[in-house]
Amino acid sequence: MKIICIGRNYAEHAKEMNSAIPTEPVFFLKPDTALIKDNQPFYYPDFSKEIHHEVELVLKISKPGKNIDSKYAHKYYDEIGIGIDFTARDIQSKCKEKGLPWEKAKAFDGSAPIGQFIDKKKLIDLDNINFHLTINGIVIQKGNTKDLLFTFDAVIAYVSKFITLKTGDLIFTGTPEGVGPVRIGDKLEAFIENEKLLNFEIK
Numbered sequence: 001m002k003i004i005c006i007g008r009n010y011a012e013h014a015k016e017m018n019s020a021i022p023t024e025p026v027f028f029l030k031p032d033t034a035l036i037k038d039n040q041p042f043y044y045p046d047f048s049k050e051i052h053h054e055v056e057l058v059l060k061i062s063k064p065g066k067n068i069d070s071k072y073a074h075k076y077y078d079e080i081g082i083g084i085d086f087t088a089r090d091i092q093s094k095c096k097e098k099g100l101p102w103e104k105a106k107a108f109d110g111s112a113p114i115g116q117f118i119d120k121k122k123l124i125d126l127d128n129i130n131f132h133l134t135i136n137g138i139v140i141q142k143g144n145t146k147d148l149l150f151t152f153d154a155v156i157a158y159v160s161k162f163i164t165l166k167t168g169d170l171i172f173t174g175t176p177e178g179v180g181p182v183r184i185g186d187k188l189e190a191f192i193e194n195e196k197l198l199n200f201e202i203k
């Protein structure tokens with residue numbers, strides 16, 4: 001399986017990163033070795049001094065597809081979850097300065113913790129999903145899918161032009177504003193609406 005991540009999909013986050021608002025989706029990949037499941041801890045890596053959290057809704061692809069039309073894209077995912085797109089911001093800044101790829105900053109081991117998935121039918125309106133991240137019990141990031149620059153369906157259509165989607169692939173759909181550093185000892189909890197789906201510690 002593969003993990004596809006959408007960058008700059010919320011305008012306020014693009015602004016806080018001093019990035020342009022994209023006119024088409026920006027995406028990058030993480031390998032399966034990035035996954036953390038079952039609320040296992042994240043071990044702070046020694047190659048970075050600035051690991052940032054990016055809380056994101058995650059789509060689980062339910063059947064293979066290529067060149068998917070956006071009007072049929074909803075048929076390619078049944079479950080939605082929440083995850084963290086951990087980013088070594090110090091390394092990413094250096095990559096960006098030099099115009100180099102971001103993989104070192106984005107695709108490292110443990111950079112993609114994911115929580116439980118829920119049936120999307122449980123969510124009344126996919127264009128109005130609230131989600132948030134708390135650190136040590138304090139709300140740090142809050143988002144709503146009404147602010148997506150590219151909807152779930154638009155993202156699936158776009159990505160599948162370039163890369164065949166397979167069952168079990170995950171799409172991280174972008175982070176809202178409020179990204180920032182995590183520290184050893186932090187407890188992260190992520191929620192869709194008021195349901196806690198992810199809960200782990202930085203070690």
Ligand code: MG
Binds near residue numbers: 005006007054175
């Ligand atoms: Mg992200």
